[in-house]
Amino acid sequence: MENRDNPVRSEIHKVGVIGIGLMGSGIAQVAATRGFDTLVVDLAANIVERGMARIREGLERLVQSHEKSAGKTGIAASEREQILGRLRASTDREELLDCDILIEAIVENEAAKKEVIALLSGKGYQKLLVSNTSSISITRLANVYRYPDRFMGMHFMNPVPLQTGCELIRGFLTSPETWETVTAFCRELGKEPIFAEDKVGFGINRMFVPFLIEAVKVVEEGIMSCEDADKTTLCLGHKMGPITTLDFVGLDTTLAIAEILETELGPSYKPPDLLRKLVAAGCYGMKSDKGFYLWEQGKKVGVNPAVARYQRRSV
Ligand SMILES: NC(=O)c1ccc[n+]([C@@H]2O[C@H](COP(=O)([O-])OP(=O)(O)OC[C@H]3O[C@@H](n4cnc5c(N)ncnc54)[C@H](O)[C@@H]3O)[C@@H](O)[C@H]2O)c1
16 A cells, blocks of 8 residues: 555656547646656557647647636646657657557557557567556456556546546456556556456446436437437536537447447447447547537537437437
8 A cells, every 4th residue: 555655656757658549648648747758659640740739739728727817727838848848749659669658548449459569569568558448358458468467457537637537457467566556657647546457347437338328318219409418417517418428538439338348248338329320420529520519629519410310210
């Protein structure tokens, strides 16, 4: 257990993040903000540029907040420059090999994740490796790493710069040293560890995904409009309604998670037809400007007319 007077230090200096999508960009931003030398890698230059633009926009909002609040919130412009100075992006995965920890945050697809992990393992990477997977077995992912004892789950919450919780998942072969070091690292990132064992969906998505699925069904069955379904839980004190949350998380990611949960836990996790249709049509949510809602530069501008039409057809 950590001694509060003499907290355990991770001794991690250089952090590698694989994937600069919604989550990877947030994780890289937080790592650089907390003083870590950070490298983030994705597949192509245009993707890397889009991810870096998202990070710069996030930091710009913090600078504006600092200016408006006379320094009470946000960060100073000089701090933003220091953060960006600690952050580098690349398309060359081999550059990750000298990191002290790698955080895998690519698409929620077991084969793709295993391919990246096996590739880095084959190139000689030997240090800590964690996955930000929402639902895939940590033990199965660890099995393609030469050092499964140095592998575990680190499930950040979206948006990473704002959400304080981080689910830490122990794989079957995760060593006590890895567990302790990653727990210390999690605290160094300013995140509150939430401990979980390796069972599909872990704790959070086991509870949260059925809620999102039922919200889709409420809209799909014409019980409520998107806006009213959102309003209900706002009245319960949630900061965001479930339909907006779905657009925010990514409908493609939610579908991938629900499919994994359905396979391993049964039909209560079955993705609704409307969710499948939206993903098939390329409506991934805020990241593609179209999901249940239509989005322009991160702002909601109305309900997707295809969703409204679908509702009318299904009643
Ligand atoms: N979206 C959420 O709210 C959320 C929350 C917690 C965890 N997660 C998990 O985080 C992971 C990433 O989700 P996301 O929402 O950031 O997805 P995303 O689609 O926004 O980003 C995924 C990124 O991975 C990149 N990528 C794909 N294959 C790659 C490879 N082989 N090498 C390098 N980069 C590759 C893609 O180009 C893309 O930029 C998933 O495992 C997801 O389940 C997502």
